[in-house]
Amino acid sequence: KEAVRGRERLGPGGGRALLGAVLLCVWWRAAAERVRYTIAEELGRGSLVGPLARDLGLSADELPARKLRLSEEKQYFTVNEENGNLYVNERLDREEMCGESATCSVSFEVLVHNPLNVFNVEVAIEDVNDNSPTFSKSVLDLDIDESIPPGSRFPLEIAHDADAGRNSLLIYQLTNDPSFTLAVTENPDGSKQPELVLERALDREKQNSFELVLMAVDGGDPARSGTVQVRINVTDANDNPPVFSKKVYEARVAENLPAGSLVLEVRATDADTGSNGRVSYAFGSIPESIRIFHLDADKGAVSLLRSLDFEEGTSYEMDVQAHDGGGLSDTAKVVVTVTDVNDNAPVLTVSSALSEISEDAPSGTVVALLHAQDQDSGANGEVRCSLDKDVPFRLEKSYEDYYRVVTARELDREQVSEYNVTVRAADGGSPALQSSALLCLRVLDVNDNAPVFAEERYSARVAENNAAGALVLTVRATDADWGQNARVRYRLGEGRVRGAPLSSYVSVQAETGALYALRSLDYEQVRELRLWVLAEDGGAPALSSNVSVEVQIVDENDNAPQVLYPAPAAALGSGSGGAWSGVELAPRWSEPGALVAKVVAVDADAGQNAWLSYELAKATEPGLFRVGLHSGEVRTARSPLARDAARQSLVVVVKDHGRPALSATATLSVVLAESVAELLAELSSAADEAAAPGEPAGSLTRWLVLAVAAVSCLFLAFLLLLLALRLRRWHRQQLLPPASGALRGVPVSHFVGIDGVRAFLQSYSHDVSLTADSRKSQLRFSKILNVRLLNLRRKCNTSS
Structure with a gap:
C-alpha cells in the first residue's frame, strides 16, 4: 500500500525510480547477508513485506530442505514455508513500537539449515499520519494582570503529536482577536513553543475575560489538527513575574535509584510581595509515558514516583513552570539523564542444536547455534561466552551475537557416550552477571573397535577316546562398540591335522564361542591340536581378531603292553595269537642270580599308563627262576638241581600301571644243559618228538652237524668280539673320570628311555638262543646283544 501511495505522490516516473532504488538497496543488503525492507505502519496481518527467500538467494526447490525460519519467538513477522515470502504477523503501530524516535525499525535473524546459516533482516517502519496533535487539557485558563504592558508573552501548552517527521506538529493557529496574537518560538531541543502575545493594554473594567481557540496542525497529507480553548481572566496588576535561576536544569541519576529519591530542585524568585510574590511550581505538559517524576509545588523538588529503567529510557525532558499569586509565570526545562547499571x-x-552426533564426525562439525544478548549498554552489555574445559567442543563467533558450538576433536563413544555441555555467558559489569544453557548430546556408535578376547591364548586338556560332540572349552571375546557393532560371532581358522581338515576334528559355535570335538580323539595319533579361533563383530565393514587355542590330548590306558622280545610266536610260524615264545640256555652250573633271559616290552600309552612291571605267572619248576619287577630280567633264584627237568617253561605277565591295568604274556622255554652237545641232544629230542612220522633220520643228522659247525664258528667270533669290547671299555675308562653312584661302571648304552621310563638293560651271559619249530628242527642264531639292543631302542623311539 505504501509503495502505491509513493507512486501516486511521485508520479509514474518517480514511482519507477523509487522502485528501482528500493530493489537496488535490497539486492545490496542481501549480498552482505543483511536484507532491508521498508513498509508503512498500520499494515494488517498477512500483508506482504518482501520476497525473503529470493533476496537470500534461495530457490523454491531448496525451501523444504533449507527450512527457512525466523529466530525470534515473539515475532511481528512470519515467513511462508512454501514460497519464502515475508508477511506481517500482526498490526504494526510505529508509535507503540518506537515511541517518539525519529526512525523506527525491527531487526531479527533468519535461520537457514543444511548448511546452517544466519541472515540479518531489518524492516524499517515508515510513519503514517494516524495521530492528531493533542493537548493535555481541553481548556487553558490564563490570569493576566491588567497592568501587563503590550508585547508581553504568555507561554501556552505545547501540543504533542505521536507521529514523526513531517507528520508531526508543524504550525499553531489562534483565532483572531485584536488584543492577542500568537508567536511561536523554537526551544533548544527543536520543539515549537506557542506563546500568547498581548497586543494592547488590557482594561479589566471594559473586558475582564477573553475566550480564544488555539489550533495545532501537523504536516501530514491530509493534515490533522487539535484544538484547545484558551480562557483569559484579567486580574489586578502584578507587574513582576517569577524568574527561574536557570533556563535548563540537568541531573544524572542511576537507574537503580529507589522510588521517592530526590532528583534535583528547581528555584524561581518573584520580586513582588504577598500573594503576587508567592511562587508555586508545576510541570508543563508532558507525555503520559514519562510521568514518573513528582514536583513539589512549594519547594520545587523533583523526585521519583517509581524506579527508573535505563533500557526503557536513557533521558527525560520536562517543562517546569513557576507561577506567582498574580498569575505571572516563567518556564524552565528539566533534563534527567539515566545512567546504566x-x-x-x-x-x-x-537457536538450533543437535541431539545426536556420530563419533566419527570430523573436527569442526557444528553442534549448536546460540544467540547471546544483554539489554545493558557499554561494558555492562558486552557478553562473553565460554564452555567447560573438559569437553571436546569449542565456541566460534559466527555473526554479531551468534555463537557456534563445534567439535574440537574426534569423539569416542567408548570413552564418553553422552555429553551435557554447559555454555556460560557473562557480561562485562562489575560484578558480572551470568547465565547458562545446557546442551545434551548423545554420541552415536561407529564400528571402530575389534573384538578382544578375554585371554591372550587358550588351552584345554581333553581325555582321548572322548565322545563325539564333547565340549572342549569356551572362548569369549567382547567388543567395546554398541548394538550390532558389538555383536560377536566366532569361526574356526583354516588348518589341517595329519592331512585332514581341522574342521573335521573340532568346530566352534558361532554365537557362544563353545569349541566342540567332532570325533573321538586318539592320543597315539594326535597328541595336541593347535588352532586359531576368529571373532568377528556385526559392523559394516566387520572387524575381527583371533586367538590361539591349544588342545592337549590326555592319554588313557587303552593300549596293552607289546612284547618285543622274545619274538612273537606268529613271526616264528606259530599260531598262538597273544602268546610269545623263545628258547634260552641256562647252564646247570649257574649260580643264583645268573641272567637267563630278558623280556623286553613297550606300551604305546604315555606316562603312568606306560610304566611296565613284570611278574612270573607260571613256571615248570616253581622257585627256580625269578623275574625283575621293573627290568623284565629272568634270573635263577637258586642253582639248578639234577632232579630239575631239562626243559623249563616260563610264562611272564607284563602289566602297565593304568586304571584298569592292561597286560600281555610272554612264554620262555629254558633248557638246562651242561654243554652245547647236551643242548643239541635236548633240541634233537624235542625235534624228534615234533617231527612228522616217516621223515628220514639222515636229514635230521645233516642239519645237526651244520648246526654244531655254525655254533662253533659263532662262539669263536663271540670271543673275539668280547675281547674287543673289553679293550674299548678299558680305553674309555682311561679318558673319562670314574662315575659315582650306584650305577658306576655301567655303560650308558645300557639305558633305554621309553616315555619317561628308563629300563636298565644288561648284557646276556651268552649270545646264542635256539628255538624249535613244530615241523622241522632248525637253529636260529641271535645277533650280538649290543646290535639287538640298538634295534630295540630304535623301535621304542618309533613307537613313542
Whole structure:
C-alpha cells in the first residue's frame, strides 16, 4: 500500500525510480547477508513485506530442505514455508513500537539449515499520519494582570503529536482577536513553543475575560489538527513575574535509584510581595509515558514516583513552570539523564542444536547455534561466552551475537557416550552477571573397535577316546562398540591335522564361542591340536581378531603292553595269537642270580599308563627262576638241581600301571644243559618228538652237524668280539673320570628311555638262543646283544 501511495505522490516516473532504488538497496543488503525492507505502519496481518527467500538467494526447490525460519519467538513477522515470502504477523503501530524516535525499525535473524546459516533482516517502519496533535487539557485558563504592558508573552501548552517527521506538529493557529496574537518560538531541543502575545493594554473594567481557540496542525497529507480553548481572566496588576535561576536544569541519576529519591530542585524568585510574590511550581505538559517524576509545588523538588529503567529510557525532558499569586509565570526545562547499571543478566538462547552426533564426525562439525544478548549498554552489555574445559567442543563467533558450538576433536563413544555441555555467558559489569544453557548430546556408535578376547591364548586338556560332540572349552571375546557393532560371532581358522581338515576334528559355535570335538580323539595319533579361533563383530565393514587355542590330548590306558622280545610266536610260524615264545640256555652250573633271559616290552600309552612291571605267572619248576619287577630280567633264584627237568617253561605277565591295568604274556622255554652237545641232544629230542612220522633220520643228522659247525664258528667270533669290547671299555675308562653312584661302571648304552621310563638293560651271559619249530628242527642264531639292543631302542623311539 505504501509503495502505491509513493507512486501516486511521485508520479509514474518517480514511482519507477523509487522502485528501482528500493530493489537496488535490497539486492545490496542481501549480498552482505543483511536484507532491508521498508513498509508503512498500520499494515494488517498477512500483508506482504518482501520476497525473503529470493533476496537470500534461495530457490523454491531448496525451501523444504533449507527450512527457512525466523529466530525470534515473539515475532511481528512470519515467513511462508512454501514460497519464502515475508508477511506481517500482526498490526504494526510505529508509535507503540518506537515511541517518539525519529526512525523506527525491527531487526531479527533468519535461520537457514543444511548448511546452517544466519541472515540479518531489518524492516524499517515508515510513519503514517494516524495521530492528531493533542493537548493535555481541553481548556487553558490564563490570569493576566491588567497592568501587563503590550508585547508581553504568555507561554501556552505545547501540543504533542505521536507521529514523526513531517507528520508531526508543524504550525499553531489562534483565532483572531485584536488584543492577542500568537508567536511561536523554537526551544533548544527543536520543539515549537506557542506563546500568547498581548497586543494592547488590557482594561479589566471594559473586558475582564477573553475566550480564544488555539489550533495545532501537523504536516501530514491530509493534515490533522487539535484544538484547545484558551480562557483569559484579567486580574489586578502584578507587574513582576517569577524568574527561574536557570533556563535548563540537568541531573544524572542511576537507574537503580529507589522510588521517592530526590532528583534535583528547581528555584524561581518573584520580586513582588504577598500573594503576587508567592511562587508555586508545576510541570508543563508532558507525555503520559514519562510521568514518573513528582514536583513539589512549594519547594520545587523533583523526585521519583517509581524506579527508573535505563533500557526503557536513557533521558527525560520536562517543562517546569513557576507561577506567582498574580498569575505571572516563567518556564524552565528539566533534563534527567539515566545512567546504566548492570541489572540485566545476559540472555542465552539456543537457536538450533543437535541431539545426536556420530563419533566419527570430523573436527569442526557444528553442534549448536546460540544467540547471546544483554539489554545493558557499554561494558555492562558486552557478553562473553565460554564452555567447560573438559569437553571436546569449542565456541566460534559466527555473526554479531551468534555463537557456534563445534567439535574440537574426534569423539569416542567408548570413552564418553553422552555429553551435557554447559555454555556460560557473562557480561562485562562489575560484578558480572551470568547465565547458562545446557546442551545434551548423545554420541552415536561407529564400528571402530575389534573384538578382544578375554585371554591372550587358550588351552584345554581333553581325555582321548572322548565322545563325539564333547565340549572342549569356551572362548569369549567382547567388543567395546554398541548394538550390532558389538555383536560377536566366532569361526574356526583354516588348518589341517595329519592331512585332514581341522574342521573335521573340532568346530566352534558361532554365537557362544563353545569349541566342540567332532570325533573321538586318539592320543597315539594326535597328541595336541593347535588352532586359531576368529571373532568377528556385526559392523559394516566387520572387524575381527583371533586367538590361539591349544588342545592337549590326555592319554588313557587303552593300549596293552607289546612284547618285543622274545619274538612273537606268529613271526616264528606259530599260531598262538597273544602268546610269545623263545628258547634260552641256562647252564646247570649257574649260580643264583645268573641272567637267563630278558623280556623286553613297550606300551604305546604315555606316562603312568606306560610304566611296565613284570611278574612270573607260571613256571615248570616253581622257585627256580625269578623275574625283575621293573627290568623284565629272568634270573635263577637258586642253582639248578639234577632232579630239575631239562626243559623249563616260563610264562611272564607284563602289566602297565593304568586304571584298569592292561597286560600281555610272554612264554620262555629254558633248557638246562651242561654243554652245547647236551643242548643239541635236548633240541634233537624235542625235534624228534615234533617231527612228522616217516621223515628220514639222515636229514635230521645233516642239519645237526651244520648246526654244531655254525655254533662253533659263532662262539669263536663271540670271543673275539668280547675281547674287543673289553679293550674299548678299558680305553674309555682311561679318558673319562670314574662315575659315582650306584650305577658306576655301567655303560650308558645300557639305558633305554621309553616315555619317561628308563629300563636298565644288561648284557646276556651268552649270545646264542635256539628255538624249535613244530615241523622241522632248525637253529636260529641271535645277533650280538649290543646290535639287538640298538634295534630295540630304535623301535621304542618309533613307537613313542
